[in-house]
Amino acid sequence: MEEHVSWITHILNQYLGGSALALLNALHIQPEHADRPIPEQVCMAFLVLVIATILALILRSRLSVDKPGSFQQIAEMLITNPMGFGAKDLVKENVHHHPERYVPWIGSIGIFVLLSNLMSVFPAFSAPTANKTVPLACASLTFLYFNYAGIRQLGALHYLKNFAGPVPWLSPLIFPVEIISTSARVLSLTVRLWANILASDLIYSIFLSLFASVSLWGFQKSPVAGIVLGILPATIPVLFIGLHIFVAIVQAYIFTILPSVYLGMATSEEH
Numbered sequence: 092m093e094e095h096v097s098w099i100t101h102i103l104n105q106y107l108g109g110s111a112l113a114l115l116n117a118l119h120i121q122p123e124h125a126d127r128p129i130p131e132q133v134c135m136a137f138l139v140l141v142i143a144t145i146l147a148l149i150l151r152s153r154l155s156v157d158k159p160g161s162f163q164q165i166a167e168m169l170i171t172n173p174m175g176f177g178a179k180d181l182v183k184e185n186v187h188h189h190p191e192r193y194v195p196w197i198g199s200i201g202i203f204v205l206l207s208n209l210m211s212v213f214p215a216f217s218a219p220t221a222n223k224t225v226p227l228a229c230a231s232l233t234f235l236y237f238n239y240a241g242i243r244q245l246g247a248l249h250y251l252k253n254f255a256g257p258v259p260w261l262s263p264l265i266f267p268v269e270i271i272s273t274s275a276r277v278l279s280l281t282v283r284l285w286a287n288i289l290a291s292d293l294i295y296s297i298f299l300s301l302f303a304s305v306s307l308w309g310f311q312k313s314p315v316a317g318i319v320l321g322i323l324p325a326t327i328p329v330l331f332i333g334l335h336i337f338v339a340i341v342q343a344y345i346f347t348i349l350p351s352v353y354l355g356m357a358t359s360e361e362h
Contacts, residue, residue, distance in 0.1 A: 095217045100127065100134040132222035139206045139219065170198060178202075181348050185355035188244055193354050196236055200229060201347035204284065208339030211292050212332060220342075221289045223281065230280035233350045238273075241357030250357070276353060284342050291338045295331045 104111075104127050112128040115121070122128040150166050159167070171177040175184070178198035182190045204220060211218035219225040241250045254273070256265035 096127070096131055097134065097216055099138060099216075100129065100131045103134050103137075104129050130222075131217060132219040132225050135210055135217055135219040136207065136225055138216070139203060139210065143202060143206055169202065170194070176344060176348075178347055178351075181351040182354070185348075185351040186358060187355065188358050193240065193351075197347060197351055197354070200233060200350065201343055204229060204346045205339065205343035208288055208342055209336065211288075211295075212335060212339075218288050218292060218339075220284055221292050223285045226281045226284040226288075227277070229284070229346065230277045233280060233353070234274075234277045237350065237353040237357045240354055244358040245360070253360075276349075280346065280349060284346055287338055287342050291335045295335055 108126075108128050112122065112125070115128055123130065150162060153160055154163060169177055171179040175181075178201050179191075179194050182193050182197050186193055207220045207225065208218055210216045211221065220229075238250075244250075245253070254266050254269040255262035256269070258265075
């Protein structure tokens, strides 16, 4: 499938592409497209950060204890809610030692993934998480963070000792298995998010192109047939947009709960 390149990517490469290409050459990295050294997923991820920052600043200026607006209520629902799937709720459920210190990280990565997943709902943009490099970066940062949290909570020696298991004579077998199992979380987080968002984008694009082709064929026969068949590409994709939004929310929830579970396991006395 041909890569979707947004107008923002063209603009950033037009003004910053030369500097990016010089930096990549200095690092001996050859970009996939020499005329577009800043790839689409990097531009979209940067745009997500800008949007999230602007929304946070707007929210901060409107915070109110007495009369919280709808925007504030939605933001609070992402942190904590009666159904228990907010970032703070998930951290408190899974982390038993100072859970409040991990809420900012879990909330930030969850909101970033959610906004990234939803970007492709708008035709002018694309979801950065549909490219494997962005989920890999999120998974790698999560991996580094929960290991750092475990070392900070338990100490390096105690943290590594937990990988050896409770039975000393089995430690030579258990330790490498646990190390491989923990490292594999990077792959599982990456593939789960990337594959689901990519598949959702593909389904939407394929069905939209099919219905548009039917409409064009109808116009070749008669204007009436074209108008009648044009109802399909105008209405059916709405269902797939709804499906994509649902997938985006579910995958963001999964990328919030799994790091919470990993943090709980890393900071516990035994895992």
